[in-house]
Amino acid sequence: MKFLTVLTLVIGYFVYLVYKPYLLDIAIASLMAIAFGKINLILSKKIQNHFYITIIDTIILSFLIFGPFLYFIIELGKLMTNFDPEIVKNILNELQKLVNYLPDIVSEKIKQFLSPEHFNQIYQTALPLIGTVTQKSAIFFKDAFLIVIFFFFAVLYGKDILIFLKKIIPMNEKQLETLFFNTSEVMSVVFYSTIMTALLEGILFGFIVSFFGLDFFFFTVMYAFASLIPIIGGIIMWGPVSLYLYSQGNIHGAIIVALYSIIVISIIADTFIKPLIIVGVKKFFETEIEINSLLIFFAIVAGLSSFGLWGIILGPAITTMFISVLRFYEKV
Numbered sequence: 001m002k003f004l005t006v007l008t009l010v011i012g013y014f015v016y017l018v019y020k021p022y023l024l025d026i027a028i029a030s031l032m033a034i035a036f037g038k039i040n041l042i043l044s045k046k047i048q049n050h051f052y053i054t055i056i057d058t059i060i061l062s063f064l065i066f067g068p069f070l071y072f073i074i075e076l077g078k079l080m081t082n083f084d085p086e087i088v089k090n091i092l093n094e095l096q097k098l099v100n101y102l103p104d105i106v107s108e109k110i111k112q113f114l115s116p117e118h119f120n121q122i123y124q125t126a127l128p129l130i131g132t133v134t135q136k137s138a139i140f141f142k143d144a145f146l147i148v149i150f151f152f153f154a155v156l157y158g159k160d161i162l163i164f165l166k167k168i169i170p171m172n173e174k175q176l177e178t179l180f181f182n183t184s185e186v187m188s189v190v191f192y193s194t195i196m197t198a199l200l201e202g203i204l205f206g207f208i209v210s211f212f213g214l215d216f217f218f219f220t221v222m223y224a225f226a227s228l229i230p231i232i233g234g235i236i237m238w239g240p241v242s243l244y245l246y247s248q249g250n251i252h253g254a255i256i257v258a259l260y261s262i263i264v265i266s267i268i269a270d271t272f273i274k275p276l277i278i279v280g281v282k283k284f285f286e287t288e289i290e291i292n293s294l295l296i297f298f299a300i301v302a303g304l305s306s307f308g309l310w311g312i313i314l315g316p317a318i319t320t321m322f323i324s325v326l327r328f329y330e331k332v
Contacts, residue, residue: 022150025143028310029150031317032061033158034180035187040155054156061151064195065144068221140309186320187313190296193278194312198224200273201234201265208260209241212253227270228312230301234266295319 043053202224210216226233238261246254303315
């Protein structure tokens with residue numbers, strides 16, 4: 001028995017070395033498989049073949065991950081092909097007018113930085129950022145591809161893995177199931193409510209900018225992704241759009257987009273409608289688990305800072321597991 005334990009540890013160590021670069025991808029794929037647990041239960045009532053359910057889950061996840069990003073890359077390529085430097089110069093010129101309302105010391109510094117003479121310098125500064133974004137995008141797609149592969153196997157063999165974990169983890173079956181289902185329910189609620197909220201806010205933004213001749217679908221997708229970034233996500237989109245409209249002489253349009261984004265999207269949709277979406281998702285999945293919105297918010301922020309975009313998934317999951325484990329100590 002001791003020999004078997006030592007052999008298992010040695011082999012386990014080498015397995016760790018082999019899969020070390022992919023541990024984060026495996027963790028994310030496993031959590032996504034857990035989040036799809038409720039969907040699988042619904043699908044299993046209509047489809048008896050578990051392999052077909054796994055295929056459907058994988059297609060859905062692939063579409064959610066790759067669809068918007070491929071669309072963004074295609075549209076970005078079109079934008080770069082038809083890029084007009086004069087538009088940027090006009091925006092910089094209009095920004096110089098706006099900074100006149102700031103204190104003289106601050107406005108002078110900003111005017112010097114935004115002057116047309118410094119346009120090339122700004123452009124040269126932005127070039128490395130474009131390279132960095134390209135590099136990060138390549139890494140993201142590599143990780144996303146691996147996550148989809150690992151997700152497929154996690155869903156396909158998820159039940160067998162759970163049965164195996166019940167045998168080897170030194171926790172009684174009830175505690176392990178509580179830990180698993182608490183994490184599953186929180187992951188499901190956070191994942192689906194986040195997607196629905198992002199989609200709602202994206203549609204609201206696409207709707208308003210379409211009145212000023214901008215592409216509804218493009219800005220819906222872009223704002224939906226930007227909204228995933230807490231606090232500053234929205235301004236990343238409505239700020240440049242408002243400046244663009246202002247630089248084109250459409251002052252009323254710039255003000256309308258800014259006020260609409262702040263009041264309708266940031267305040268009404270994000271503050272008042274989002275909790276209703278969470279309640280709706282909880283009712284749909286028939287879960288009574290209580291979720292502290294403020295805690296989940298900080299979990300997402302912390303996850304983003306530590307793991308990048310995937311932190312939206314990892315942050316709440318790790319926090320939930322930790323709280324569930326702490327609750328076990330209350331009963332010990």
